[in-house]
Every structure is written in structure tokens, then in C-alpha cells.
Amino acid sequence: MNKVPFWVKVLTGVGVGAGASVVVKERLSGPDFDAPVNIGGKVAVVTGANSGIGFEVAKNLAQRGAKVYLACRDKDRCATAREEIFLETENKHIYCRYCDLGSFESIKRFVRRLQRDEEKVDILINNAGVMWGERETTQDGIETQLGVNHMGHFLLTNLLIDKLKQGAPSRIVNVASTAHYKGKINVQDLNSADNYSESGAYNQSKLANVLFTRELAKRLQGTDVTVNAVHPGIVDTNIVRNTGFFTTSLMFILRPVVWAFIKSPRQGAQAVLHVALHPDLQQTSGQYFNLREIAEPSKDALNDKLALWLWLTSEKWTKLEEMRKELNVQPLLLPGETVGNVPLPNMKQRATASKVVSSNKDIISDVNSNVLAS
Numbered sequence: 001m002n003k004v005p006f007w008v009k010v011l012t013g014v015g016v017g018a019g020a021s022v023v024v025k026e027r028l029s030g031p032d033f034d035a036p037v038n039i040g041g042k043v044a045v046v047t048g049a050n051s052g053i054g055f056e057v058a059k060n061l062a063q064r065g066a067k068v069y070l071a072c073r074d075k076d077r078c079a080t081a082r083e084e085i086f087l088e089t090e091n092k093h094i095y096c097r098y099c100d101l102g103s104f105e106s107i108k109r110f111v112r113r114l115q116r117d118e119e120k121v122d123i124l125i126n127n128a129g130v131m132w133g134e135r136e137t138t139q140d141g142i143e144t145q146l147g148v149n150h151m152g153h154f155l156l157t158n159l160l161i162d163k164l165k166q167g168a169p170s171r172i173v174n175v176a177s178t179a180h181y182k183g184k185i186n187v188q189d190l191n192s193a194d195n196y197s198e199s200g201a202y203n204q205s206k207l208a209n210v211l212f213t214r215e216l217a218k219r220l221q222g223t224d225v226t227v228n229a230v231h232p233g234i235v236d237t238n239i240v241r242n243t244g245f246f247t248t249s250l251m252f253i254l255r256p257v258v259w260a261f262i263k264s265p266r267q268g269a270q271a272v273l274h275v276a277l278h279p280d281l282q283q284t285s286g287q288y289f290n291l292r293e294i295a296e297p298s299k300d301a302l303n304d305k306l307a308l309w310l311w312l313t314s315e316k317w318t319k320l321e322e323m324r325k326e327l328n329v330q331p332l333l334l335p336g337e338t339v340g341n342v343p344l345p346n347m348k349q350r351a352t353a354s355k356v357v358s359s360n361k362d363i364i365s366d367v368n369s370n371v372l373a374s
């Protein structure tokens, strides 16, 4: 019998390995969200829609017939994504809109244009995110991970709230992460001005996503607008690829094995789609989903006092009241609350003027007066 050449053995091994990896990957991820939900005529906004999970979510919503606004910080990347979605779905109602979540001015302009263009919004996917890296600040002086992942979405959602009410029953989905379990809201140094750790700031921002979901759900009671947070799984996207660990040479060697165990962006989008579209979740609000299941978030994420503190602080930092007035948006109040009548909860460690947003004087004095008044 002829001996099998070595190169044939190698190729066969690689082929079998690759096939097994694909099977493992599909098995572990579970089936796609394929409930036949028709969203023709609905209006969806997806932040960070030009890549990763956001791109796949936007494409799926387009496939189902929605009018989709891709809210992105880079016009060219957005245009490329729009083109790709259009070619694949043949849905003409896909629009690129500039929206840098690291700039309150940009968010305001985005909302102003949408107010002119649309009567209502049915689905808002707060997906855009940044992870790790050196400490940087947004245009408004906020540490970038907190600024983009939480503050930007806080402002965007509040400014779109009237449109979401018009679209009711409508849904907001905040893309959070299991990273929130390790997160702490640093009440004394929320802006990581004194002490910065890249993972600490990311974890804090993802805990902020879950706390924001909780407080927002309370304020939305009785409106038929729901909000939930979801962890999409570990997904092979730019955000993960750029982290230190994934760029090590060890990872370069392990990558083919690791690949089988982490989700593709399409697979990562499924949990987000489930929470945004599943008919059984019409009344579900204020929950944290781990993939497609409701899960118990961290103890801090269930702290109502902390959620209120973060909400009121975020109102101040984003100058929400001013923005609302400019765009003629109604405030979202708790029963019995009037604008500005709720003092910041007296947290154990209160923010002090010198420790809050040291790079933006206006915001410092704004937060300071509020904190000192409480």
C-alpha cells in the first residue's frame, strides 16, 4: 500500500480541525433568533452600527423590513456599512447619520435631525462602545469609556424619549456586559481623574449601563416603552481584538482554538435581537439578560440609591435640562418628582468638586453645586 504523503496528512488534520471548530462554534452559540417578527414600517436606531454586533443587529433589523438609522462616529465607515446592508437586504431605508457619542453637541444634532425626519422611534439599540486603552477624555471632558458607553447613551436616550413614546409599544436595549459584575461606581472619582485603570473604567461603564436600565425602567412605567440590558457573549469584534490580551503572541498561537469558543459578530447579535424583538418580552422592562435569559445582575446593579445617584449625576454632567429645553423634549420624572427637586442621595463617599471632571470647569461647578446642596 502506498504511503500517505506527510503533506496530505497535515492538510487532512487541518481540515478536520477547522471543521470541528466550526461545529463547536455553532453548537456553543445556539440557534439564531429566527422568530418571524415583522417590523416593516418600524423605525430603529442602532448606535455603533458600522461594525461588530451593531452592524449585524442593524442588518437583521433591515432584513425584517425596518427603517434603520446607523448612528456612527465615522462617516466613511458608516457609508460602507450602509452599502453592505443595502446590497444584502435590498432594503433602501437604511440611513447613515453622524453621531459621535463622545460629543454632546453631536448627539444633540443627531436628535434634532431625527426629530425633523421621523414621527416616532420604535427600537433604540444603545450598542456603541469602547474598551480599555490609555485614559482619554471626550470632547466634554468625561473619561472616554464612561463618556461613550454610558453618558452618551444616557443623553441620546433621554433626548429621544418623546419619539420612543410616540412609537409605543417600543423598546430600548442597552448592550451591557458581564464585565459589570466586576464594576464599581467610583462615587468619589467617577471620572477616574485621580486613579485610572483601563479595565476598571470599562467595568464601571458597563455597571452604569445596568444601573441606567434599572432607573430608566422606573421612569418609563406606564408608557409602554421598555428598556433592558443584555450581555451578548464574548464576541470576536474590534473591541476585543484591540485589548492587550488578544494582541499577545500567546493569543496569536491559541487563536485557532479560541476562535471556536467565542462568538462571531452575527452570533453575538442574536441575544440583542432576542431582547429587542421577542414577542414574549413586550412587557419586560428593567431586566438584565445574560444572552437570552434574564439573570441576576451584581449587587451594586440592584442598588436603587446608586442608580438614582448615577441618574442625577448624569443629568448634571450631560446638561440634560438645557438640552431638553433646546430640543423641546419632556423630562422623564419619577412620581412626585419635579425637575431638580430630588437631591442627590447621600452616598457614603460623596463626589467633591475637585474630584469631578477636572477637565471641564462648567461641569465641575454644575455637579459641585448639586452635590453640596444635597
Ligand SMILES: NC(=O)c1ccc[n+]([C@@H]2O[C@H](COP(=O)([O-])OP(=O)(O)OC[C@H]3O[C@@H](n4cnc5c(N)ncnc54)[C@H](OP(=O)(O)O)[C@@H]3O)[C@@H](O)[C@H]2O)c1
Binding pocket: 047, 048, 049, 050, 051, 052, 053, 054, 071, 072, 073, 074, 077, 099, 100, 101, 102, 103, 127, 128, 129, 130, 131, 148, 175, 176, 177, 178, 231, 232, 233, 234, 235, 236, 237, 238, 239, 240
Ligand atoms: N465583543 C464582546 O465580546 C462584547 C462583550 C460584552 C459586551 N460587548 C459590548 O458590545 C458593544 C458593541 O461592541 P462590539 O463588540 O461590537 O465592538 P466593535 O466592533 O468595536 O463595535 C463598537 C462600535 O462602537 C462604535 N463607537 C466607538 N466609539 C464611538 C463613539 N464615540 N461614537 C459612536 N460610535 C462609537 C465603533 O465605531 P468605530 O468603528 O468608528 O470605532 C463601533 O461601530 C459594546 O457596547 C461592548 O461593550 C461586547
